[in-house]
Amino acid sequence: MAEFFFDYGLFALKLLTIIIGIIVIVLISVRAGMRTGKSREGHIEVTKVNDEIDRLRDTLNATVIDADSFKRQLKQRARDEKAERKTKLKALKKNAKKGTGEKSDSDKKGRVFVLDFKGDMRASAVSSLRREITAVLSLAEESDEVLVRLESGGGMVHAYGLASSQLQRVKDRGITLTICVDKIAASGGYMMACVASKLLAAPFAIIGSIGVVAQFPNFHRLLKKNEVDFELITAGEYKRTLTMFGENTEKGREKFIEDIEDIHALFKEFVTQHRPQLKIEEVATGEFWFGQRALDRALVDELVTSDEYIVNACEKSDVFEVKYKMKKSFPEKLGFALQSAIDGTLLKWWDRATKNQFYL
Numbered sequence: 099m100a101e102f103f104f105d106y107g108l109f110a111l112k113l114l115t116i117i118i119g120i121i122v123i124v125l126i127s128v129r130a131g132m133r134t135g136k137s138r139e140g141h142i143e144v145t146k147v148n149d150e151i152d153r154l155r156d157t158l159n160a161t162v163i164d165a166d167s168f169k170r171q172l173k174q175r176a177r178d179e180k181a182e183r184k185t186k187l188k189a190l191k192k193n194a195k196k197g198t199g200e201k202s203d204s205d206k207k208g209r210v211f212v213l214d215f216k217g218d219m220r221a222s223a224v225s226s227l228r229r230e231i232t233a234v235l236s237l238a239e240e241s242d243e244v245l246v247r248l249e250s251g252g253g254m255v256h257a258y259g260l261a262s263s264q265l266q267r268v269k270d271r272g273i274t275l276t277i278c279v280d281k282i283a284a285s286g287g288y289m290m291a292c293v294a295s296k297l298l299a300a301p302f303a304i305i306g307s308i309g310v311v312a313q314f315p316n317f318h319r320l321l322k323k324n325e326v327d328f329e330l331i332t333a334g335e336y337k338r339t340l341t342m343f344g345e346n347t348e349k350g351r352e353k354f355i356e357d358i359e360d361i362h363a364l365f366k367e368f369v370t371q372h373r374p375q376l377k378i379e380e381v382a383t384g385e386f387w388f389g390q391r392a393l394d395r396a397l398v399d400e401l402v403t404s405d406e407y408i409v410n411a412c413e414k415s416d417v418f419e420v421k422y423k424m425k426k427s428f429p430e431k432l433g434f435a436l437q438s439a440i441d442g443t444l445l446k447w448w449d450r451a452t453k454n455q456f457y458l
Contacts, residue, residue, distance in 0.1 A: 217250025221257035254284025309384025
């Protein structure tokens, strides 16, 4: 029996060594690809949401109703679409002969362009958002609408300031900007959301957190205890106020707080500019609210999920989902797969560790 356990332990150790080796190789490949790889161009992908909904309905109908009825429905739809195309063609020829350049009634059908923004601390998704907005604005007219499905808990001030400016481009062109928050738009996320012409939220979406936070440790006493000197050389009285390793002064601390307060003031001014109906001093406390409470405080305009809004829009408009896809190298794909696997494992263990706790 002892020999069995010894052999089994040796096998497990070998297996663990192989797994670690694979992980190290993958990580090295990813880093090498990021350092040496040339910049790769992406491309715009456009999906007509109306067609997706039709496919979902057809899939369900094919099972729910009898085959003959389903075939009749498909034939009738084909006839209707053919008649619609003929009507459009006649209208186009008529306008072309007149030389008026006017659009036919069918061409006046509204269009909704759907974009997604899932934010992190650095608002990294702004690199795709700016290209998507540029593509949409090259085609969109004032009668169209841009819908952004936004999800972000906030992050760096300058990064979310840039993201908000990208959304402002839509409004500057006179196009309706609708933002829908299904989960969270807090802090920098709300800085983006408040730019909207219409701001929608799901009933339990987290909204608000109009505040600023900064925190970091200071190791000065630890360094001093171990007789380690730290030199910080600056030119300019306030080039550096608080540091992680130097001895912080009260004057530097006061300046840092002053800067934080100024950023908060700018944040409040920005929100007030875009949502003047808000009682800004009541909501700019750093607190957040769930959907209904946010609606009561005028932080949002309506409670509705993005799914419901898009399905309703499909009944009267052509709805297009626009995504900018960046080409990824093979090492990057491997790194993403590895990251997903690690995230999944960590989440599974976290779920096991907290399964005896009560939570929503």
